[in-house]
Amino acid sequence: MCGIIGYTGPLDAKKVVIQGLEQLEYRGYDSAGMALQTEDHHLLLMKEAGPVAVLKETSREAKVRSHCGIGHTRWATHGGVTDTNAHPHTAGKVTLIHNGIIENYHEIVERFHFREELVSETDTEVAAWLINHFYTHSEKGPAGNPYRALCEAVRTIKGSYAFCVLFEDIPGKVFAIRNVSPLVAAASSVGTFIASDLTALISYTREYFVVPENHVVVLEEERARLLDLEGHEVEPQMLEVNWDTEAAQKGGYPHFMIKEINEQPEALERTIKPRLNGGLPDFSEENIPDTLFTDCEKIDIVACGTAMYAGMVGKSLLEPMLKIPVSVNIASEFRYEQPLLDERTLTIIISQSGETIDTLAALRLAKEHGSRILSIVNVKGSTIARESDYVLYTHAGPEIAVASTKAYSVQLAVLYLLVCRMALVRNCMTEEEAQSFIEELLKTIPAIRQVLGDLTPCKHVSERMVSARNAFFIGRGLDYAFSLEGALKLKEISYIHAEAYAAGELKHGTIALIEKNTPVVAIATQEHIFAKTISNIREVKARDAYVILITKPGADVSSEVYDIHIELPELSDRFTVFPVAVILQLIAYYTSDGKGLNVDKPRNLAKSVTVE
Ligand code: F6R
Secondary structure, eight states: OOEEEEEESSSOHHHHHHHHHHHHGGGOOSEEEEEEEETTSOEEEEEEESOHHHHHHHHHTOOOOEEEEEEEEEOOSSSOSOTTTSSOEEETTEEEEEEEEETTHHHHHHHHTOGGGOOSSOHHHHHHHHHHHHHHSOSSSSSOOHHHHHHHHHHHOOEEEEEEEEETTSTTOEEEEEESSOOEEEEETTEEEEESSGGGTTTTOSEEEEOOTTOEEEEOSSOEEEEOTTSOBOOOOEEEOOSOTGGGSOTTOSSHHHHHHHTHHHHHHHHHGGGEETTEEOOGGGTOOTHHHHSOSEEEEEEOHHHHHHHHHHHHHHHHHHOSOEEEEEHHHHTTSOOOOOTTEEEEEEESSSOOHHHHHHHHHHHHTTOEEEEEESSTTOHHHHHSSEEEEOOOOOOOSSSOSHHHHHHHHHHHHHHHHHHHHTTSSOHHHHHHHHHHHHHHHHHHHHHHHOOHHHHHHHHHHTTOSEEEEEESTHHHHHHHHHHHHHHHHHOOEEEEEEGGGGGGTGGGGOOTTOEEEEEEOOGGGHHHHHHHHHHHHTTTOEEEEEEOTTOOOOGGGOSEEEEOOSOOGGGTHHHHHHHHHHHHHHHHHHTTOOSSSOTTOOSSOOOO
């Protein structure tokens, strides 16, 4: 969740750290802080509750010459949002920043008698004291060995962590170690860097490595050394960034979210087209054997939030087509439900970041039970990608806005390709049927362009939405799966209470909440249940709801049942999710912007959820 940056090299460390924090702020923006080693070997600590801009402003005054430092942007877990709880934390000779959760911090406080030392309410400060303890009183050799102090500390700590540490008496070096929480490192001609993700590094270098779990990294001016817990030097596995700084910038748009909404046609092209061979999906480049699809008797899709809602669309297509059980699971519940998993289960993991801790834990559980893991991931080299048996990368490019948009569309696209390949190799579709399925899938790209070409209907809806306290999204079948994502998008960035309901279920309780002018976004794109959905819409209209109806073009519907009618570009029923998703994203975006909210960084949220 939190953002971490560490630097040593010839550049001005304050500038590098602040710039890194600005790039990483989407990971958490409750508070920000940095520690700089000055040229005369002092340590300067600055930290503030509030966004990075506050830290940037206060640090402007500090005329400091420093070439080595660490910085942190916080998403609060232990302890409130205060200056004192902001990172870095100093304990004796150790100054540290942390992303993750230390589960046994209470036990550590008692065992090492740290209670009197603590000034903050954070688990991080406990880790700082523990590392300082092993640095100043090593049980395994002479004191003052930073490598040994880190190794001894992580043998005591239970939980997830990425630590970046400065030792008071070791100038010019940054030490780091991680378990679960991500860290990437790079050495370049302008110094060495470590960060919780690549966005902070790409303006300096394209080559990087993912820090393996429980390995110590030592940033020196010209190289980043990697050591395992036995003290052996390890050669890092270098990777190359395949997107550029511009892709991670706003590119003239007022917010990342609207930029990312507009990037969907290209993201879909990048994700779909290279995987087509003779008009059919082909995963041989990704080394995914067809036996993965023919051998399974059951499919479990596991994900969180938007990714899970993409999974629900996948289930609605897969199950009727393959005629095998397909379940969609909330990752945070999955491992406590004692799922029935074996080697005949194919587990499909969906994650934009590839770092969501609940999803990762579910993956590990499924693997332990012998299930094969196919993941759909956006971030290359992320933990979920590395731990999966097979990976299908989505090619959305960096998604910075907290609310997921383009990542959802490309997750859907990969699911559609999967559905088609699986149906083909399991003889549930002929080659001709598969080709026309793919032709339809490709038509979604111009359909999205068409939606993006006329924003008036979505802006019109949002003008109405800004004053709403509650909103409902209804649909049946596939349309219900789309509604769930629409409601999530609206509530997370506009703070309007929004609920998605299967249209036929509304009258079993929820309809009591419909009052005069309550906005109801009704999605009715599925021909076989169209008439039934329209009857359900009439039920809310009869209670004076304000109905925003989304249908295919030329739908036979009386103007009595809606207040605003948005017609989609022509597509067959199974593919309407793509333009519908964009319409719902735009409604959420313009509503949030219309309310003057922080669209890209909604309150209480962070982009990558690396705590359970
Ligand atoms: C909502 C949103 C979240 C994520 C969820 C999973 O807009 O972005 O619901 O979809 O936190 O994240 P990933 O896909 O990174 O595993």
